[in-house]
Amino acid sequence: MNKNKLTNLKEDLKKNQVEIMLYPSKCDGCESGEFMACVKACETHMREKYGSKYAGARINIKKKADKFFPIICHNCEEAPCVDACMPGARYKDMETGWTVTNYKKCIGCWMCVMSCPFGAIERVGKDHFAAKCDGCIDEDAPKCALACKKGALKRTGIKNYSYERRLMVAKKIYGPYIKSNIKG
Amino acid sequence: MKYVIIGNSYAGLSCADAIRRFDKTGEVTIISDENYRAYARPLISYYLEGKTTDETIWYKDDDYYEKNNFKLMPGKKVVSVDTASKKVITMDGTKLGYDKLFVGPGGTPFVPPTEGFNPESPMMGTFTRFDDAKKMERAAKAAKHKEAIVVGGGLIGLKASEGLRGLGLHVTIVELLPRVLGLALDEISGNMTAKRLNENGIDTATGETVTKINLDESGNPVSVILKSGKELVADIVVVGVGVRPNVGFLEGSGIKIDRGIIVDKTMMTSVKDVYAGGDAAVIYDVINKRPNIIAIVPLACEEGRVAGTNMAGVYREYPGGMGLNSVEIYGLPIVTIGLTNPADESQKVYIFQDGEKVYRKLVYDGEVLVGAILLGDIAGSGILSAIIRQGLKCFKYKDEFLNGNIYSFVIDNEFEIYNINEGYAIRGDFEDLPEFSRTNWR
Numbered sequence A: 001m002n003k004n005k006l007t008n009l010k011e012d013l014k015k016n017q018v019e020i021m022l023y024p025s026k027c028d029g030c031e032s033g034e035f036m037a038c039v040k041a042c043e044t045h046m047r048e049k050y051g052s053k054y055a056g057a058r059i060n061i062k063k064k065a066d067k068f069f070p071i072i073c074h075n076c077e078e079a080p081c082v083d084a085c086m087p088g089a090r091y092k093d094m095e096t097g098w099t100v101t102n103y104k105k106c107i108g109c110w111m112c113v114m115s116c117p118f119g120a121i122e123r124v125g126k127d128h129f130a131a132k133c134d135g136c137i138d139e140d141a142p143k144c145a146l147a148c149k150k151g152a153l154k155r156t157g158i159k160n161y162s163y164e165r166r167l168m169v170a171k172k173i174y175g176p177y178i179k180s181n182i183k184g
Numbered sequence B: 001m002k003y004v005i006i007g008n009s010y011a012g013l014s015c016a017d018a019i020r021r022f023d024k025t026g027e028v029t030i031i032s033d034e035n036y037r038a039y040a041r042p043l044i045s046y047y048l049e050g051k052t053t054d055e056t057i058w059y060k061d062d063d064y065y066e067k068n069n070f071k072l073m074p075g076k077k078v079v080s081v082d083t084a085s086k087k088v089i090t091m092d093g094t095k096l097g098y099d100k101l102f103v104g105p106g107g108t109p110f111v112p113p114t115e116g117f118n119p120e121s122p123m124m125g126t127f128t129r130f131d132d133a134k135k136m137e138r139a140a141k142a143a144k145h146k147e148a149i150v151v152g153g154g155l156i157g158l159k160a161s162e163g164l165r166g167l168g169l170h171v172t173i174v175e176l177l178p179r180v181l182g183l184a185l186d187e188i189s190g191n192m193t194a195k196r197l198n199e200n201g202i203d204t205a206t207g208e209t210v211t212k213i214n215l216d217e218s219g220n221p222v223s224v225i226l227k228s229g230k231e232l233v234a235d236i237v238v239v240g241v242g243v244r245p246n247v248g249f250l251e252g253s254g255i256k257i258d259r260g261i262i263v264d265k266t267m268m269t270s271v272k273d274v275y276a277g278g279d280a281a282v283i284y285d286v287i288n289k290r291p292n293i294i295a296i297v298p299l300a301c302e303e304g305r306v307a308g309t310n311m312a313g314v315y316r317e318y319p320g321g322m323g324l325n326s327v328e329i330y331g332l333p334i335v336t337i338g339l340t341n342p343a344d345e346s347q348k349v350y351i352f353q354d355g356e357k358v359y360r361k362l363v364y365d366g367e368v369l370v371g372a373i374l375l376g377d378i379a380g381s382g383i384l385s386a387i388i389r390q391g392l393k394c395f396k397y398k399d400e401f402l403n404g405n406i407y408s409f410v411i412d413n414e415f416e417i418y419n420i421n422e423g424y425a426i427r428g429d430f431e432d433l434p435e436f437s438r439t440n441w442r
């Protein structure tokens, strides 16, 4: 088999990784809407990482009619929450490019909650801090993406992505006349 | 290239970061008249309460200045700027030449004329600097009756009260307007806030002013006389009415000033190579559609960044900002965005209230949302900020917003946008594609 095959996910991830891809329409809230695998996975991981003080899931599934939508940090280039954060608890991690948080500094002023255009920051009133997805930067792979079995949150590489996109657009345009051989 | 930045705070540092993004070698000097490295100014009240400590109040990492190769000159007060020979002159006579100058001196506290007020007294003062907080910490220990008076029920006054309360004093806020946070909140929300304060040992005397402060022989306060004639015991008097642009030292520099520093779209002042931002600058207010001074942290950062980008030679425009703020008063989160008290009849107001717990108010101008107040439940308030700032039409979401389903807007619109082009990367790190490569934004 050709080693540089476009859809060789492992190679692709190693070379051109994209950690989280979001395909909102594939999210079905894990059917029942109660057991949401990504939320559970994040919650567990956060408890392991921070103990009880800064626990709680950083991803949230919002529902409207029959649509589900994963609410998660979109990692803005010039993040409004970083601008808004008065103590400087939120900052850009230079190495990874993620917008991350130093929870020890957070004093719960909710300036960031008020600034996030995706509504991805949650006020945790009880423990008095603002929770946001910090991208699992110290992990191999984000736990939510590993947990999602529906393909709404996915790990993928740039080549796979562009290949999928091409097929997707073709499908959209030619509709039922084209048969693609990609699964998922 | 020699860059000089006046102001070691939000606007100044955001400017320095932007310069460093585009100019890795330029010489950057940051001047401040305070003897500290950058600290979080709005946190001085949390410092009194003990929620922030001597370790966490610092805005940046310890090695921030060295790592970015910024030269910090603390404790140097700039007394004038000579724009003709491009020099900044400090109190001790140092002359510092610059190629590009950023002016971000923030605000100075405004003190309404009050008989007996003397900021030199160890028991009286204003509340905008770290030193002020340290002074109050000492004053609280010396207070005999544990009674404090705070003049001004705006954001700074409220925070000062919370801080003093945290030090164990009984506090009375004296506010001229009929409610606390009078400019941002309306009657209902103002009353809800006042109730929270009262329950926690902070009294509110609204519609009142302090006409006279009675002093003892050493010049410290013993009591205050209010407009209504009432006399209140006072060990400590703090004036936290608000701030005015700190622009006195720019006199004679030729920089155009009208209340604050006038800037163009690139944040440049009327003098070439001199830029400004933060609490001292007059920027375009996208809600009120006129130039305005908006003294909040997020805008100071944005303005500093635009100025810094232009100073480093990369053209960038600032579209303007809007006022918004967020505080928590004893467990009650309060968010105010944009225009909250419309004067114009054509602007319609919609209200939702759930007892003393939750309050929501929306202000619509036709189909466009122009302002909002959220009390108690602030989830998704950032979505409203984005909608209001962009002036999006969203009248059909009115009821959902009022009921707190703010996410419904995102769900609908993200689906609209992304269903055709489904699948988008939240984070990309494509080493062989330079335009996607890692950024070093702060």
Ligand SMILES: Cc1cc2nc3c(=O)[nH]c(=O)nc-3n(C[C@H](O)[C@H](O)[C@H](O)COP(=O)(O)OP(=O)(O)OC[C@H]3O[C@@H](n4cnc5c(N)ncnc54)[C@H](O)[C@@H]3O)c2cc1C
Residues within 6 Å of the ligand: A109, A111, B006, B007, B008, B009, B010, B011, B012, B031, B032, B033, B034, B041, B042, B043, B044, B045, B076, B077, B078, B079, B104, B105, B106, B107, B127, B128, B129, B155, B156, B159, B160, B246, B249, B277, B278, B279, B280, B295, B296, B297, B298, B300, B325, B326, B327
């Ligand atoms: C108690 C309090 C609570 C606040 N709460 C909030 C809040 O909840 N949310 C919010 O958004 N905003 C809040 N603010 C406002 C916020 O602090 C300001 O908007 C912000 O600090 C503005 O930043 P700046 O960079 O423009 O100026 P500043 O932070 O005021 O900094 C000015 C800098 O310039 C330096 N400087 C000034 N004059 C000279 C001179 N002549 N020579 C040399 N250096 C000079 C100073 O040393 C300082 O480093 C609060 C302010 C206070 C005081």
Ligand code: SF4
Residues within 6 Å of the ligand: A084, A085, A086, A087, A088, A089, A090, A105, A106, A107, A108, A109, A110, A111, A112, A113, A129, A130
């Ligand atoms: S709530 Fe915490 S993280 Fe958010 S802006 Fe305030 S201090 Fe920063």
